[in-house]
Amino acid sequence: MHVAGKISREDILTELFNIGVGQAASTLSDIIDKQIGLTIPSVRILNAEKGKIELNKYLKQVAEGAVMVSSISFDSQLEGKVSLLFPADKMHHFIDLCLHETHDETEYSLDFTDIDFDTIKEIGNIVINSIIGELSNTVNIPVEYTLPEVDVLNNASADHFVDTEDYRLVLMMFLAFDIEGTEIAGAIVINMTLNSLDDILNKIDRLYNGR
Amino acid sequence: MDSILPGVLNCINEGIVIITEDLVITYWNPFIEKLSGKKSEDVLKHRVDEVLPMLERPFFHNAVKRLIAGGNPVFFSAAMHRHLVSQDYRVNLKMNRISVSGNVAVMLEFIDVTNQFLRINQLRDYVNQLSQLNNQLKQKEKVIEKLAYYDKLTGVANRALFDKFADKYLAVAKQRGTMLGLMFVDVNEFKMINDTYGHNTGDKVMTRVASLLTESTRKDDIVCRFGGDEFVVLLPDINTFEDYQIIADRIEANRKRHIIQDGYNIWLSLSIGISFYPDDGETIEDLIEKADEFMYVNKHQSRMDNM
Incomplete structure (x- = not known):
């Protein structure tokens, strides 16, 4: 969205996050020795209620709401939670691609081993690190967090990821993951306090729009 | 407190390695000696990516740089990194930024998950065997049904x-x-x-x-x-x-x-x-x-x- 010749905040965030996931793709390519593409087509800034509606739409489309989630909470100057969501039914194939393994389709279920969880933990760590790291570097606001927690949620709803208290806002984006031609569509939800997002957006405005 | 820490790190069942910003090893505990088969005296003051050649890759160097700059922990899984320390063990690697005598350093924790891999492979074998058995039983069930009806x-x-x-x-x-x-x-x-x-x-x-x-x-x-x-x-x-x-x-x-x-x-x-x-x-x-x-x-x- 371009307003009066100025670049919109959503466009700037989209660009920033794509730089981040570009680095994540290159790291992952180096690790698994396969060509990997990671892109975020657009970022939307939504209030918590609207964010929940949009997220529920995505969850309904994927595997009857069963998702594999990698999430971290962050605090200090910025406060919030980032969740990286993938459709659970695609994850065995996705993990097999990452590990250069093949298993019979009939072996696949929604049960995951500790090895699967650790694989997704690493991928989540790399992707989330790249996004939050890029944002933190650009606006020069430090962000502190721990390693991601990985979980499989059946019948997940937006309430798992979006907290409506504390005037929280939602940054919502889809993540197109391409491993040598196999595409998996994930979503990233950043639920953060209004103050945190204001801090980021004000810095972005100053950096890009000279305000 | 400082004096008991080396004692604690020597006892725990995790491979602990501390490196400087330049990747030089300053600490190598007994458990990592077991995992890697390399003695502390042989590796101290050497670069970690020379001692553990699997770390001589851009992903590791970049991770260390980011960790030192941002301080947020990093995780590498045994599944994606097969032989991080040796051919015999499967380990997860966690990296944290720490402060040693006022200097920034990186602590590497190598967590042995070899048994997990063995157990999961065993379970996969059992599941395959059960699945084959189940198919055979279904075939027999069909034969029995045919005979009965x-x-x-x-x-x-x-x-x-x-x-x-x-x-x-x-x-x-x-x-x-x-x-x-x-x-x-x-x-x-x-x-x-x-x-x-x-x-x-x-x-x-x-x-x-x-x-x-x-x-x-x-x-x-x-x-x-x-x-x-x-x-x-x-x-x-x-x-x-x-x-x-x-x-x-x-x-x-x-x-x-x-x-x-x-x-x-x-x-x-x-x-x-x-x-x-x-x-x-x-x-x-x-x-x-x-x-x-x-x-x-x-x-x-x-x-x-x-x-």
Whole structure:
């Protein structure tokens, strides 16, 4: 969205996050020795209620709401939670691609081993690190967090990821993951306090729009 | 406090390595000695990516740079990084930024998950074995079902399967107000065929009769071998007499004819009686009795015609 010749905040965030996931793709390519593409087509800034509606739409489309989630909470100057969501039914194939393994389709279920969880933990760590790291570097606001927690949620709803208290806002984006031609569509939800997002957006405005 | 830390790190069952910003090893605990097979005195003051060559890759160098700059922990999984420390062990690697004597350093924690891999592989093997066993059992179940419900000689339904479907079809006919047809079929002079051409040929004639009936009826009709040379056919969903007539015409076309079996020219003729629910009875027993009765009338008629 371009307003009066100025670049919109959503466009700037989209660009920033794509730089981040570009680095994540290159790291992952180096690790698994396969060509990997990671892109975020657009970022939307939504209030918590609207964010929940949009997220529920995505969850309904994927595997009857069963998702594999990698999430971290962050605090200090910025406060919030980032969740990286993938459709659970695609994850065995996705993990097999990452590990250069093949298993019979009939072996696949929604049960995951500790090895699967650790694989997704690493991928989540790399992707989330790249996004939050890029944002933190650009606006020069430090962000502190721990390693991601990985979980499989059946019948997940937006309430798992979006907290409506504390005037929280939602940054919502889809993540197109391409491993040598196999595409998996994930979503990233950043639920953060209004103050945190204001801090980021004000810095972005100053950096890009000279305000 | 500082004095007890090395003691603690020496005891824990995790490989602990501390490196400087330049990747030089300053601490190497006994557990990592076990995992890597490399002694502390041989690796201290060396670069970690020289000691553990799997770390001599851009992903590791970049991770260290980011960790030192941002301080957020990093995780590398044993699944994605197969031989981080040696060929014998599978380890997860966690990296944290720490402060040592006022300087920034990086602590590497190598967590041994070799047993997890072994257990999961074992479980996968068990699951595969169970899955194979399950498939074999399903195959056997099919064979058992075939033996329980189908006539061994002709392959059509036996009486057990007939009983199962007869009650079901009658209930449906009562519910929907449709007719249920029951056809009684007998092979004329079958004893003579057996006596003349032998039992082996007689069995083959019986199989051909079963095929003839199956080919002449619809998908949901049940052809059943009822006794030695008797067949019963259940005809559900008969709405009009014409529905039945179509089937009867198909059977009639083949009911009396010469067949060639085992080189013999055999005269095959069938006697048929048909009864309908509700006109001829309310129960399956009534319908069988009526159809049997009509079949004997038909048989008698055939004999009279041949005289």
